[in-house]
Amino acid sequence: MIGENLRKHRLKKGITLTELAQRSKVSKSYLNSLERNIKNNPSINLVKRLANELGTDIYQIIGEEKNSENPINEREEWRSFIKNVRDAGIENGELSEYKELIDYIKWKNRKVGG
Incomplete structure (x- = not known):
């Protein structure tokens, strides 16, 4: 794809x-x-x-949706992740780079697994 x-x-x-x-x-x-x-x-x-x-x-x-919904069971994990990121001093404006990286890793993992 x-x-x-x-x-x-x-x-x-x-x-x-x-x-x-x-x-x-x-x-x-x-x-x-x-x-x-x-x-x-x-x-x-x-x-x-x-x-x-x-x-x-x-x-x-x-070929991924930019704003795809996370399953409900992952929401708490994401909240914890975001809290850790903010505690590390990373600003909201910088989070988009991390989101892109995470989405890329998810895409790559699906390619390997699928």
Whole structure:
């Protein structure tokens, strides 16, 4: 799925595979493998670079809903996590980066398990 999303956004932006590879500092062959779903396990840093170059966010690249609901049984765990994050001095504005990372890890875990 990541390959189709990547290709769709690249074509929508009107840039070639070579241009995107150069801009995102990744080899053209690796990027081609991602688009063809031969490789489907890119790093979070690469996904962020690609999303940035394509003018979108990681959720559009990995094909996840940005504001997906957590199951009820996880809410208390999330509350505890957020309390720990705030206790560590991390501000609300910085939380979006952590949410992106957590969503990416959840996506990656589903890919490995599924």
